[in-house]
Amino acid sequence: MVSIRNKANGKSGRTVVEVAGRWGFAARGVIYLLVGFLALRIAFGDGGEQADKGGALAEVAAKPMGSVLLWLLGIGLVGMALWQLTEALWGNKTTRRLLSAGRAVFYAVAAWSVFTFAGGDHSGGGGQSDRQSDDLTARALELPAGQWLVAAAGIGIAVAGAVGAVQAIRRSYHKHLKLGEMSTRARQAVDVAGVGGGVARGLVFMVAGGFALRAAITYRPSEAKGVDDTIRSFADTPAGPWLLVAVALGLALYGLFSFAMARWRRV
Numbered sequence: 001m002v003s004i005r006n007k008a009n010g011k012s013g014r015t016v017v018e019v020a021g022r023w024g025f026a027a028r029g030v031i032y033l034l035v036g037f038l039a040l041r042i043a044f045g046d047g048g049e050q051a052d053k054g055g056a057l058a059e060v061a062a063k064p065m066g067s068v069l070l071w072l073l074g075i076g077l078v079g080m081a082l083w084q085l086t087e088a089l090w091g092n093k094t095t096r097r098l099l100s101a102g103r104a105v106f107y108a109v110a111a112w113s114v115f116t117f118a119g120g121d122h123s124g125g126g127g128q129s130d131r132q133s134d135d136l137t138a139r140a141l142e143l144p145a146g147q148w149l150v151a152a153a154g155i156g157i158a159v160a161g162a163v164g165a166v167q168a169i170r171r172s173y174h175k176h177l178k179l180g181e182m183s184t185r186a187r188q189a190v191d192v193a194g195v196g197g198g199v200a201r202g203l204v205f206m207v208a209g210g211f212a213l214r215a216a217i218t219y220r221p222s223e224a225k226g227v228d229d230t231i232r233s234f235a236d237t238p239a240g241p242w243l244l245v246a247v248a249l250g251l252a253l254y255g256l257f258s259f260a261m262a263r264w265r266r267v
Contacts, residue, residue, distance in 0.1 A: 017082070017083055017086050017267065018267045020078075020079030020080070020082045020083050021079060021080065021265075021267040022262045022265075022267060023075065023076040023079040023080075023262070024076050024077060024081070024083060024107065024262075025080065025259070025261045025262035026076055026258070026259060027072075027073045027074075027075075027076025027077050028076075028080065028255075028258045029255045029256065029257075029258030029259040029261075029262065030056075030073060030076075030255065031056050031073070031255070032197075032201075032251055032252070032254045032255035032258060033252050033255030034055075034059050034060065034255075035051055035052065035055070035056050035227070035231075035251050035255075036248050036249065036250070036251035036252030036253070036254070036255060037059075037248075037252060038051040038055050038056065038059065039051040039231050039247065039248035039251060040245065040248040040252070042231070042232060042235070042244065042248075043235065043241045043242075043244040043245045043248055044241070044245075050228040051227065051228050051231045051248075052227035052228040053110070053227070055228065057114060057117045060073065061117070067118055070114060070117060070118035071115070071118050073114050074111050074114035074115045074118060077108075077110050077111035077114060080111075081104050081105075081107035081108040081111060082104075084100045084101075084103040084104035084107060085100070085101075085104040087100035087104075088100035132226060133224045133225060134221050135221075137150055137212065137215050137224040138221035140153075141215075141216070141219060147216045147217075148216075150213075150215060150216035151212075151213055151217070153209075154209045154210065154212030154213035154215070155209065155213060156209070157205055157206075157208055157212060158205065158208075158209025158210055158213070159209070160205055161202040161203065161205025161206035161207075161208075161209060162202060162205075162206055163202075164202040165198060165201075165202025165203065166202075167198065168194055168195050168197070168198020168202065169195060169199065171194065171195065173194050173198075173261075176261075176265050176266055177261075177264050177265060178264050178265075178266060182264055186264075189260075190257065190264070192253070193253045193256045193257035193260060194260070196249070196250050196253040197250055197251065197253035197254025197256070198254065198257070200247050200250020200253065200254060201250070201251065203247060203250075204227070204230055204247065204251070207225075207230050207233060207234075208225060208227070208230045211223055211224050211225040211229075211230065211233075212224045212225075231244070231248075232244070234247050
């Protein structure tokens with residue numbers, strides 16, 4: 001373990017970790033940009049593809065060299081998982097290390113799903129996030145204290161979304177950026193993407209958490225929503241499809257913000 005740590009902290013190891021992290025941010029940016037694009041199409045009446053990760057992967061697969069692009073996305077997510085793993089192992093604060101460990105698992109699972117999709121298994125494609133949400137909620141509700149577990153998960157997701165939105169508004173990401181290397185115009189553009197994208201992403205998490213909480217209270221798994229159904233629900237508000245348009249544009253902005261993080265974040 002000591003030798004691995006020393007290697008990771010060495011110049012060559014640090015370079016590998018940095019490349020992996022930046023590639024991961026770029027891959028995340030592609031997915032959010034596509035999800036925002038698909039959500040925008042839904043807002044204007046074209047609901048053929050699902051506005052979730054599966055829909056984004058299907059969109060990539062349909063392009064020339066789509067399978068190659070999918071493998072590159074998967075490799076990028078592996079890079080993000082590896083970077084988060086190094087943060088979990090050798091980070092300074094216990095709370096940050098635990099969060100990084102959770103993110104490492106999340107991105108590892110996401111990478112696996114991309115590789116599976118690229119290999120021809122599209123069972124995790126468009127629409128599956130909603131069915132998977134129903135199935136997972138149903139199984140959780142059957143456990144002892146299942147309602148409490150689902151309720152706690154819903155509250156956790158909603159709180160994570162609220163915290164993320166507040167951090168975006170406060171521009172907390174500034175502490176992670178190489179601001180000295182950025183022009184004034186670049187900072188302004190990153191702030192537009194970071195604040196707008198962070199608020200939209202946080203709002204999606206808050207609503208998804210609210211649906212999970214309602215599923216726990218009513219004991220109805222169908223009340224829990226996947227990413228696609230959560231995004232579509234914004235069109236059912238009094239603001240109509242225009243709120244969905246705003247959220248879609250915000251998710252696309254978060255994709256652009258991820259590209260900026262790939263360029264200027266301290267890794």
